Amino acid sequence: MDELYDISIIGCGPAGISAALNAKIRNKNILFFGTELCSIKMHKSPIVFNYLGFPKIKGEDLRQKFLKHAEESGIVLINERVEAVYNIENEFHIRCGEKTYRSKSAIIATGINYGRAIKGETEFLGKGVGYCATCDAPLYEGKRVALIAYTDEAETEGNFLSEICEKVYYIPLYKNIGFLNERVEIIRGEPIEITGEQTVKNLVLDTTTLEVSGVFIIKETLPPQQLVPGLEMDGPHIKVNRNMMTNIEGLYAAGDCAGKPYQLSKAVGEGQIAALHAVEYVDKATSSDKMSILLR
Numbered sequence: 121m122d123e124l125y126d127i128s129i130i131g132c133g134p135a136g137i138s139a140a141l142n143a144k145i146r147n148k149n150i151l152f153f154g155t156e157l158c159s160i161k162m163h164k165s166p167i168v169f170n171y172l173g174f175p176k177i178k179g180e181d182l183r184q185k186f187l188k189h190a191e192e193s194g195i196v197l198i199n200e201r202v203e204a205v206y207n208i209e210n211e212f213h214i215r216c217g218e219k220t221y222r223s224k225s226a227i228i229a230t231g232i233n234y235g236r237a238i239k240g241e242t243e244f245l246g247k248g249v250g251y252c253a254t255c256d257a258p259l260y261e262g263k264r265v266a267l268i269a270y271t272d273e274a275e276t277e278g279n280f281l282s283e284i285c286e287k288v289y290y291i292p293l294y295k296n297i298g299f300l301n302e303r304v305e306i307i308r309g310e311p312i313e314i315t316g317e318q319t320v321k322n323l324v325l326d327t328t329t330l331e332v333s334g335v336f337i338i339k340e341t342l343p344p345q346q347l348v349p350g351l352e353m354d355g356p357h358i359k360v361n362r363n364m365m366t367n368i369e370g371l372y373a374a375g376d377c378a379g380k381p382y383q384l385s386k387a388v389g390e391g392q393i394a395a396l397h398a399v400e401y402v403d404k405a406t407s408s409d410k411m412s413i414l415l416r
């Protein structure tokens with residue numbers, strides 16, 4: 121059985137880095153997952169005026185400082201996109217592609233997608249619309265699918281789908297395409313609507329209509345309720361208490377995904393609160409495990 125870690129931190133923006141740093145300072149054995157530059161929002165932020173101690177700093181410069189601080193503290197980033205978090209018998213199982221990691225507690229710090237859902241996306245979710253090709257690809261064996269890609273990380277998923285599906289249409293919503301194999305057909309256009317009856321039948325773009333059985337949508341961030349089954353939401357945000365704990369014991373959330381205002385200082389502060397409470401949770405769980413062994 122794989123090693124059981126203390127805390128998994130999912131997301132490597134300011135909330136995730138702050139959580140990782142505070143958990144590491146408390147000597148916890150952590151898993152720290154992230155993608156997309158850690159964080160693309162900071163990378164895009166021209167000038168930050170309101171981060172204490174760093175007046176008028178470029179978002180990119182602050183991002184580099186955060187990452188350097190983490191690296192110098194011995195924090196190692198696992199550069200993988202987490203596809204699902206399952207709460208199984210007081211453990212959290214973190215799925216990335218074919219691999220599953222285990223921890224006693226977990227912190228969701230995945231940020232938030234500012235963009236709106238495509239028309240039909242929510243209606244057909246689970247009826248042809250999905251967010252994880254690795255998870256759902258077998259359902260589309262020998263069928264035609266479309267993949268709407270907000271980020272180049274979708275390329276791996278597109279290549280993978282092409283091994284299973286009859287046809288993969290790839291709709292990139294970013295600029296520079298890296299590597300897609302010749303079985304994947306690139307289609308340019310803006311997604312307008314996903315249509316169908318009981319299940320998906322078409323993806324309508326402003327340039328053409330694609331006849332498909334499935335539409336995969338790969339965004340920078342997965343909707344949290346898709347990432348963690350059973351997670352309670354408050355509108356678009358994860359519902360948390362003052363300790364940043366969610367409705368699932370041992371699972372915490374921090375940063376933009378846990379509510380407004382969408383700001384750096386709030387993300388960093390919440391990352392710390394989440395980490396300190398996760399540490400407390402892990403310590404209690406560990407001492408009660410030891411106690412039950414002694415009583416046997």
Ligand SMILES: Cc1cc2nc3c(=O)[nH]c(=O)nc-3n(C[C@H](O)[C@H](O)[C@H](O)COP(=O)(O)OP(=O)(O)OC[C@H]3O[C@@H](n4cnc5c(N)ncnc54)[C@H](O)[C@@H]3O)c2cc1C
Nearest residue numbers: 131132133134135154156159165202231375376382383384
């Ligand atoms: C243009 C712009 C300018 C801004 N200017 C300011 C400003 O001046 N001052 C201010 O206070 N705030 C500003 N903000 C807001 C600030 O950037 C955000 O509030 C902050 O970055 C939120 O931090 P976060 O850690 O919650 O999420 P994010 O920064 O979004 O980081 C989340 C990270 O998690 C990763 N991730 C997501 N899902 C997964 C997954 N399934 N597996 C692995 N990794 C995953 C993402 O790739 C990302 O790296 C600005 C935002 C933008 C877009």
